[in-house]
Amino acid sequence: MSATARGRKDLPPITREIDLSPGERKDVKRSVMGAMAGNAIEWFDYGIYGYLTGYLSSHIFGDSENSTLWVLFGFAVSFLVRPIGGAVLGPLGDRIGRQKVLVFTILMISLSTFCIGLLPTFDTIGWWSPILLFTLRIIQGFSAGGEYAGAAVYMAEHAPDNRRGFWGSFLEFGTLLGFSGAAILVTVMQLTLGDEFMNDWGWRIPFFITLPLGLFALWMRTKLTESETFTEAQASGEAKSSAWKVLVDLVKQQPKQLLKIMGLVILINSAFYLVLTYMPTYLDSSLDMDPTTSGFMLVGVQLVMMAVIIPIGALSDRIGRRPILITACIGFLVGSVPAIYLLDSGIVPLQILGLAIFGVFLVMLLANISATLPALFPTSVRYAGFALGYNIATSLLGGTAGFFNELLIEATGFIAVPGFYLMITAAIGLVAVLTFNETAGRSLRGNVVPGDDDQDRLAVGEELVGKVNRSN
Secondary structure, rough: OOOOOOOOOOOOOEOOOOOOOOHHHHHHHHHHHHHHHHHHHHHHHHHHHHOHHHHHHHHHHOOOOHHHHHHHHHHHHHHHOHHHHHHHHHHHHHHHHHHHHHHHHHHHHHHHHHOOOOOHHHHHHHHHHHHHHHHHHHHHHHHHHEEEHHHHHHHHHHHHHHHHHHHHHHHHHEEEEEEEEHHHHHHHHHHEEEHHHHHOHHHHHHHHHHHHHHHHHHHHHHOOOOOOHHHHHHHHHHOOOOOOHHHHHHHHHHHHHHHHHHHHHHHHHHHHHHHHHHHHHHHHEEEEEHHHHHHHHHHHHHHHHHHHHHHHHHHHHHHHHHHHHHHHHHHHHHHHHHHHHHOOOOOOHHHHHHHHHHHHHHHHHHHHHHHHHHHHHHHHHHHHHHHHHHHHHHHHHHOHHHHHHHHHHHHHHOOOHHHHHHHHHHHHHHHHHOOOOOOOOOOOOOOOOOOOOOOHHHHOOOOOOOOOOOOO
């Protein structure tokens, strides 16, 4: 499948032009679909929570004056434990294998989400209802701490090096599929079943649907095998002796890479959760938009994003990841505040344009991250590095974004808070991306950060995709 760099046997093999056999192509497709299916289920779970905020606030928190804020806190609390999940499950995935951890994460996420649909209401058991909700969200958050990182690493290690952007974009296609599925399901139920039925017990149905979907994803993942990249590292002795050793070596040896991934993830997840999860609440509570109208607008934007995400991922294989990521960062930096004021215009075409601005730059980030972020770390600590850095950033300024933005809006009455929030995170993300190696077309094999050996590869005559970052 790959050719060794000319004249340098110590370089990990780099794959540029690949002619996969039918069996190898089938293996790649099965691996990517297995990772994507679980990812879609995870984000379907998060999506229905966001779209059912109004029902959860009335049933789980009763007549509390700050019930919406409490529900958003319930969304945020799962992210506060994600770094713990990342610190435990990530090193475990580097030690015992990616596939085994992915089976565990999708099972726990599906069960905890299903149980939210079983919760007694506040009127039935009082404050035990929100306590149980927070407990289930903590279980979900711990499991999610290893889910996305594991799925992205697993996919990246199975994909051909010169097509990693293309195949990686399928993982985020699954993310959008999960969110869009949640939005479509809730919106259609509201239209067809009526508010009375939804308020009675219809709001529980989307949570129940998670279980059969999760079992299907679980079945797919039990059929998956480990990547050659991982098994070669195990066989060569590069693997660590324990999960604890993985974590210690990661923190000691890769602190700069951890900061880099955290810098970009702060932007990615702030944009992701503000635009796709918090936006229905923001349009309803802050801009007084009809929930059905806002739901259809958001579904439309997500469907367009799904249509273009795979071509953008393929484009990154040809021109590199960094140009697309830099463009997205600059777009959020200059376009976030104008987009918010377009949403506040009250004119539907302008509101659609405001959402489209967010959608365009968000899909440019999403199309790249599954191929870019795993390539920030060498094989022996890849899962742990991704999981820990990703989840620390997500818990600080990603999943908590909706809660803090709603809190600031209620305190100040300033509707443009989300725009300025995204501006700040975009500046952080831009600084991080400017320090990245270009990793398009680079091998993930070996105990070296992909791209760190670019100078050696150029010296022996290889042609590399994208501009080499000479600062590293």
